[in-house]
Amino acid sequence: MQAYAYWIVLVSVAVMLTGAVSVLVLRQYMAAVVATAVVSLGASVIFVVLRAPDVALTEAAVGTGLAGVIMALSLRRLGLHRDDDPAHHREDESGER
Amino acid sequence: MRRYLALLLLMLMALLLLAVAMQFGFGAAPMRVGSAINSAAPGQVGAANIVTSVVLAYRGIDTLGELAILFTAATAAGLLLGQRPATTQPDPEAGFILRHAADLLFPLLLVVGLFIIVHGHLTPGGGFQGGVILAAAFFLPLLARPASRFRHGVFGVVEALAGAAFIGIGLLALTDGGPFLQPMLGKGVLGHLVSAGTLPLLYAAVGLKVGTELAGLMAGIAAYEARDP
Numbered sequence: 001m002q003a004y005a006y007w008i009v010l011v012s013v014a015v016m017l018t019g020a021v022s023v024l025v026l027r028q029y030m031a032a033v034v035a036t037a038v039v040s041l042g043a044s045v046i047f048v049v050l051r052a053p054d055v056a057l058t059e060a061a062v063g064t065g066l067a068g069v070i071m072a073l074s075l076r077r078l079g080l081h082r083d084d085d086p087a088h089h090r091e092d093e094s095g096e097r
Numbered sequence: 098m099r100r101y102l103a104l105l106l107l108m109l110m111a112l113l114l115l116a117v118a119m120q121f122g123f124g125a126a127p128m129r130v131g132s133a134i135n136s137a138a139p140g141q142v143g144a145a146n147i148v149t150s151v152v153l154a155y156r157g158i159d160t161l162g163e164l165a166i167l168f169t170a171a172t173a174a175g176l177l178l179g180q181r182p183a184t185t186q187p188d189p190e191a192g193f194i195l196r197h198a199a200d201l202l203f204p205l206l207l208v209v210g211l212f213i214i215v216h217g218h219l220t221p222g223g224g225f226q227g228g229v230i231l232a233a234a235f236f237l238p239l240l241a242r243p244a245s246r247f248r249h250g251v252f253g254v255v256e257a258l259a260g261a262a263f264i265g266i267g268l269l270a271l272t273d274g275g276p277f278l279q280p281m282l283g284k285g286v287l288g289h290l291v292s293a294g295t296l297p298l299l300y301a302a303v304g305l306k307v308g309t310e311l312a313g314l315m316a317g318i319a320a321y322e323a324r325d326p
Contacts, residue, residue, distance in 0.1 A: 053221035054146075054222065056221075066233070066311065069236070073319055077318065077321060
């Protein structure tokens, strides 16, 4: 493996870990969906470095594109895409009652 | 307390996985099956893309199973979606940027998706990847203009025909004397567009099926409005 590949993998792993932790920490559901897509994007870069372009294409198309769209549409169906802050949402509900 | 226990368990699992992973060099293939297939596949199947010769020739029936799984999952999701209330209004049109970007991107995505499907036996990619891009291409205009009608009927017919074509090509190999899904029509010249026998036809069927199926699924999810809270 070439020397530059080492750095590409290192950066991708850092991006993926950041994305994965952001999914847990982010308060906005839609932002968390985008963060999962970032994890897939980092994985597809690593697949390219490992000389598996077929897997990288699949990961980029399905993991980043399709899965993100389906999760975003599901958020819309559940009515969670407008309420940015889940904690705020709960406050609103209890206030009504 | 339970949280820390879970964290401790996760760390132990990570340690175990690391211990296993340390056995192999990063990016080095630990098995010899891969190199054996790499050397045998171009001569036996005639596809320049070794992955395609594995997916459609050596493991064709696995691919058929994969298609069946995708079909079942999409059908189940469609059943769960339920009915759209008749009183709901269609969503308003998207903004200027999304509408015009959708118009510009639609032909581009169509060409990229078809290219990846047609060149599945030559370059990385194939029916599944190209199909997902096709699905995105057909979903994008719907995202820009939710009021426009999505032709579920046409997409369903294309999906059914593509799925039947995959099985039909596989059954044709039986009449030729070979096993199910055995590649036919000769190998051709390695690296040419018309080569690898029936593999490009199989990938075209896979691409059309995956593309129409996923486009229909996304259109279905998008059409059903959130219930009133």
